[in-house]
Amino acid sequence: MKFNTKTIHGGQKHDLAYGAVMPPIYQTSTYAQSTPGGHKGYEYSRTHNPTRNALENAFASIENGNYGLAFGSGLAAIDAVLKLLKPGDEVISTNDLYGGSYRLFTRIYKDFGIKFHFVGMDNASKIENYINGNTKLIWVETPTNPMMNIIDIKSVGEIAKRRNVLLAVDNTFATPYLQRPLDLGADIVMHSATKYIGGHSDLVMGALIVKDKDLADSLYFIQNASGAVCGPQDSFLALRGIKTLHVRMQRHCENGKAVAEYLANHPKIEKVYWPGFENHPNHDIAKSQMDDFGGMVSFVAKGNNYDEAIKIVENLKVFTLAESLGGVESLAGHPASMTHSSIPKEEREKTGVVDSLIRLSVGIEDIDDLIADLEKAIR
Numbered sequence: 001m002k003f004n005t006k007t008i009h010g011g012q013k014h015d016l017a018y019g020a021v022m023p024p025i026y027q028t029s030t031y032a033q034s035t036p037g038g039h040k041g042y043e044y045s046r047t048h049n050p051t052r053n054a055l056e057n058a059f060a061s062i063e064n065g066n067y068g069l070a071f072g073s074g075l076a077a078i079d080a081v082l083k084l085l086k087p088g089d090e091v092i093s094t095n096d097l098y099g100g101s102y103r104l105f106t107r108i109y110k111d112f113g114i115k116f117h118f119v120g121m122d123n124a125s126k127i128e129n130y131i132n133g134n135t136k137l138i139w140v141e142t143p144t145n146p147m148m149n150i151i152d153i154k155s156v157g158e159i160a161k162r163r164n165v166l167l168a169v170d171n172t173f174a175t176p177y178l179q180r181p182l183d184l185g186a187d188i189v190m191h192s193a194t195k196y197i198g199g200h201s202d203l204v205m206g207a208l209i210v211k212d213k214d215l216a217d218s219l220y221f222i223q224n225a226s227g228a229v230c231g232p233q234d235s236f237l238a239l240r241g242i243k244t245l246h247v248r249m250q251r252h253c254e255n256g257k258a259v260a261e262y263l264a265n266h267p268k269i270e271k272v273y274w275p276g277f278e279n280h281p282n283h284d285i286a287k288s289q290m291d292d293f294g295g296m297v298s299f300v301a302k303g304n305n306y307d308e309a310i311k312i313v314e315n316l317k318v319f320t321l322a323e324s325l326g327g328v329e330s331l332a333g334h335p336a337s338m339t340h341s342s343i344p345k346e347e348r349e350k351t352g353v354v355d356s357l358i359r360l361s362v363g364i365e366d367i368d369d370l371i372a373d374l375e376k377a378i379r
């Protein structure tokens with residue numbers, strides 16, 4: 001099955017009871033048993049739920065994995081991966097990443113005895129300097145949030161395999177429409193399904209997808225034992241979202257490109273971060289590992305001025321000033337005070353997340369309205 005067909009049919013079975021084309025929302029916590037242990041495959045909804053299972057099968061299908069797991073948020077999914085580790089283990093992570101991931105690593109897991117190295121992975125070989133006998137996990141975001149840095153998944157995967165370390169890729173920005181990390185050598189793909197997968201800004205959810213059975217079993221154990229699962233209503237909404245992922249992503253990419261090019265040619269704009277530009281760092285890698293460049297664009301206005309940046313985001317009307325990304329509607333964010341405020345200023349600025357940086361999640365509205373909105377706000 002090709003990708004566009006998989007988004008609609010991948011891992012799905014028609015409902016056995018009445019032939020419902022969409023999986024029913026099994027809004028139940030428990031399941032009748034004829035005798036202890038005598039059930040139809042479902043005992044309790046933290047462990048399994050038919051609607052969530054349908055979604056988990058869809059996750060596995062679109063990422064070319066064998067096993068999918070759904071969680072109550074993207075961070076709950078990341079948390080489950082970190083629970084594979086033991087005190088004394090070490091993690092090498094991209095140094096530019098979602099602020100909440102950084103907070104989970106440094107404010108929770110560091111205190112449990114896990115050591116984190118935050119490394120600029122513009123060249124994969126830099127990782128080698130940080131790998132030792134305790135290294136158990138490499139955490140990669142690509143494109144990174146919000147600087148749109150590109151990391152070579154295949155090269156990192158080769159190092160991870162050679163050194164017997166797990167590689168997890170946060171594929172939230174790219175989605176499997178653009179990039180399939182398991183095919184490039186990653187062991188785990190993670191999503192904030194809150195974003196493009198759900199696609200309509202109406203749910204909070206996380207996903208993990210793997211190929212390996214033992215790894216899947218360990219993660220299923222953690223999912224059930226820790227219990228950060230999502231409910232059947234949200235599972236249904238995410239499944240519905242996946243069915244239009246390919247059509248939405250196509251328009252996100254078209255509009256993202258138009259907005260990036262408009263900003264790059266604007267006399268009042270200093271710098272635009274979008275991996276489709278030929279001079280974007282690692283553009284060639286983006287071109288080889290992604291099928292297009294997505295709908296996320298970050299930029300800094302001339303003068304690099306905090307007040308100017310705030311004025312721009314306040315004056316936008318079609319773009320909504322809000323946290324999050326990946327919905328059909330365009331959003332604008334100010335990473336330093338919003339999504340990345342949990343990263344100390346000195347750390348943030350080392351990777352380019354300055355106080356004047358604005359991040360856009362370009363939606364699927366009419367491009368003329370989006371450009372006109374930006375033009376008014378910037379002028």
Ligand SMILES: Cc1ncc(COP(=O)(O)O)c(C=O)c1O
Nearest residue numbers: 073074075098145172192194205
């Ligand atoms: C790249 C990335 N990873 C992970 C997360 C966390 O996901 P959630 O908000 O669903 O917990 C986010 C949220 O913005 C994100 O942008």
